[in-house]
Amino acid sequence: MDCKKVIANYWNFRSSTYKNGVNGFDEEERTVWKQIFENSLDSGKRLKVLDVGTGTGFLALLFAEMGHEVTGIDISAGMLEKARNNSDNMGIEIDLFHGDAENLPFEDGHFDLVVSKYLLWTLPEPSCAIREWKRVLKPEGMIFAIDGNWFDPRPDKRIKRRLSEFAARFAKKNQYNLIFKDCYGPIRNSLPFYEKMSPENASLLFSETGFVNTAINPLREVQEFQKNRHSFSQRLLGDNSIFLISGQKK
Structure with a gap:
């Protein structure tokens, strides 16, 4: 089975x-994310940024709003079309490419910063992807990868996911869960981080690929923001944690 075609x-x-965030492009949520990135980057410097797996363009448009030159790439033509629409609606210019996160169509040492959001878990070869992202970075360039423990295999996590699915079924909102299972069920064992995504595993991958100054940010501000906007059942059952892993190219 061709995993990438399925994905x-x-x-x-x-x-x-799809909404890349609790409320999509809600201004309050974007402000929370901007503050996190501004605290992690040199102020006043305009960067060349690559958003890998850009999806609807959430991060790409965020960094463009912050004054950076941004390129986004995604394997999904549908997502890229959504990103273009969002770019037009917001009046923000970004460059968008259709392509593979594990085989980038960019020259060596072209970008100052590579970012991704909710992508590593769905890659067939995450180590190959990280090597590619390192390749296109300039020396001393940075990488920011955001992800979450979406499919943690521990029994308590499994139970909460099952209860959450039951609640969605009861509310007749589970159609996407069913389609997701139909698509990802047959390929999940081909995705190394599907059940093993954690800040420790992602940070180790960065280190093994040669990145230095790796760090884990638990994104408490974002998680608090999202928790305050979730329904009661989501707060009770949805305890996935998200995190940001950063590293620097030598």
């Missing part, structure tokens, strides 16, 4: 409804 088809389907 692209699923995200093409989801592109019409």
Whole structure:
């Protein structure tokens, strides 16, 4: 089975409804994210930024708003179309490419910063992807990867996911869960980080690929923001944690 074709088809389907954030492009949520990145970067310097797996363009447009020159790439043509629409609606210019996160169509040492959001868990070869991201970075360039422990295999986590699915079924909101399972079920064992995504594992991958000054940010501000906007059942059952892993190219 062609994993990447399955992944692209699923995200093409989801592109019409997917929100990259609790409230999509809500100004309050964008402000929280901007503050996190501003605290992690040199102020006043305009960077060349690559957003890998840009999806609807959430990070790409965020960094462009912050004054940076931004390129986004995604394997899903549907997601890229959504990103273009968001770019036009917001009046923000970004460059968008259709392509593979594990085989980038960019020259060596071109970008100052590579970012990704909710991508590593769905890659067939995350180590190959990180090597590619390192390749296109300039010396001393930075990498920011955001992800979460979406499919933690521990029993208590499994129980909470099952209860959450039951609640969604009861509310007749589980159609996307069913389609997700149909698509990802047959390929999940081919995705190394599907059940093993954790800040420690991602940080170790960065270090093994040669990045230095690696760090883990638990994104408490974002998690608090999202928690305050979730429904009661989401707060009770949805305890996935998100995190940001950063590193620097020598």
